[in-house]
Amino acid sequence: MPRSDAQVLVELPAGARHSAVETRDLARSRLDVALPLSQFYISRARATGDLRFLGYAEAILNPWQSRVPLLPEVLVLHATILQSRHAFAPALTELDRALRVQPEDAQAWLTRATVLRVLGRYDEALESCRHLAVSADAAITALCSESLRSLTGHLQSAYATVAALGQQTLPPEARAWRYSELGEMAERLGNDAEAERWLKAGLQLAPEDFYLRAACADLLLRHGRAGETLQLLAGYESVEPMLLRSVIAHKLLRDGSSEQAQARLAAAFELEQLRGDAVHRREQARFFLDVEPQPSAALAAAQENWRVQREPDDILILLRAARAAHQSQAGEPARRFLQQQSLEDARLGAATL
């Protein structure tokens, strides 16, 4: 129990105050309030890594979702929320509804390409990128399709093309994206030094980009550079995927200072499983591989993750988990996928095969 009335129980993050209730009420009747407000919440989710904000955004969009005629902006935002929760199939449904109303909605095509890419449906994703050409910038279209080509047997040439794509030709918001694509491609090519440079350049531009930070931490951890990983993640430990990487770094350093964090992660994964969410299965598998070695639990999580998504990191985790559990055949779906797509990834040789 708190010792005094003055004791602070919680500090409220910006955007999570009750005082917004009037604006929220207004958003029920006014689309010009609802759209920016839900966008604000989504950007808060992005900046803080806090899933609650996605819920707030969803609540704002709720009354608008089934409006007739359909509101494509609302549907695309809803799809964005859904895909952030890894509900990919419903996200695609929303995007297709939006595109029926507004066939040249660049944001919808781009989101669609992203979702299909995460699902490993590269041909369809590429098709979505092509639709961008009509309404979006040529550099954006190129980034969209080249990053997909890099996954389907054209890694080297795609890397060269994106690297040659002048940063100035891209709108500012897309520059960090280019760096993250370059970083990933370099990693898959086995050129970790260049990869690190790209990822760090991206972080300079967008320090709040958790995707870039996690990718950078993973690269450092692969080289056993635990101290630098901790530096990179300092101050971001409240976000579970960052915390996971920080705990792995502590494990590498054997400094025994991560027990509390470990318990927090375990509890978070447990709650998520209880809720039936599948958002962090990949992280959970990683936890059972690198933090609390439980190979069969790791394999179960990696397999469940594989049912939901197929990014290069998902291949990596499934193969690693299968090997750790001495069940080589469990990695078969990932190997088959690699072959079908002619996906190249230098990390696979070292880590799994």
Add this chain to the structure above:
Amino acid sequence: MTRCLRFMALLLLASVAPAHIASNGFLVARVEGSTISGSIELAVRDVELAIGVDANRDGKVTWGELRASEPRLVHYLEQHVYLSAESRSCPLQFQALRVNERVDGTYAWLPFSADCGMDVRQLSIRYSALDDIDPSHRGLLTLTAGSVVQTAVLGGLDGAAIFSLYAPARWGAFVEYLRAGIWHIWSGIDHLLFLLSLLLPAVLLRRGDRWEPVPRPWPAFMGILKVVTAFTLAHSMTLSLAALDIVRLPSRLTESVIAASIIVAALNNIFPLVTNSRARIAFAFGLLHGFGFASVLADMGLPSGARLLSLLAFNLGIETGQLAVVLTVMPVVYALRSTVFYRRALLPWGSAAVASIALVWFVQRALLPSG
């Protein structure tokens, strides 16, 4: 074009999901008879969003601010957590507000009790906390009834969640009554002695005034089967009638007649009157033994809502115990049937011993003052 790009970085989050646990409330409920006790926990952050706690709007919620909001929080929970037992509402009575530390922050913790005014067999819970603010908020329920613990995720699009407390509890009762039945046949030696008295001669044939061993196992087996079946049928009938309160006999009468039945069955082995249709004796007296079983059941009581099932379980228990005895004793008896010892000593003198024990019981039960 700008809108197109505003979410670019967000799209990439697909692989590293925004972290932080989603919003959860924790609901614990323990059902005991007609009352429910438990607690509700909501993150202080969520309480702020729901009712506004940060009175001085400094972005920090203090214990004092939370405490000052307690009546409004109670009111909010009354509106958003609704318990009912078969359409009878179970109004929540909240106790003093406390806090609980969880991995993702501090939670407001309100213990409660609720009275449903009737035995709770089916509990319905409607949970709608934060549904208009964060549709991804869920209530994680731990529901305990007896020794059975159920968990569930409440909220979202689901309306009320309904929990049957009997489905799992029934199984527990079933096992309990099955065990009671087996135990009763083992400890209730009078039923066994009666049955054995009828079974001992099943491996013999009466020729004139002499006993002869049955030549083959088959007739012996059929004899045993008939006796056991007749006894079972009879006592199952009366057990059910008595347990369901359809027929009632004073226990002193049934207990005395049971003792008498043993005397009759045992004496019949020494001075055989009925030799070919012991099954009829088994049936006739079995009716009374059924009332005897029922008195045990009356002591235990049948759980309301699972009366028939528990009765069946108890009966099955009796048959199981009985069958175990028959299967153990009869092969031995069959093996000994040709020996002089069996026909001249065990059968007559054993039966005489049984008859005298039963006589003592009879005197105790029928003639001595009860108490």
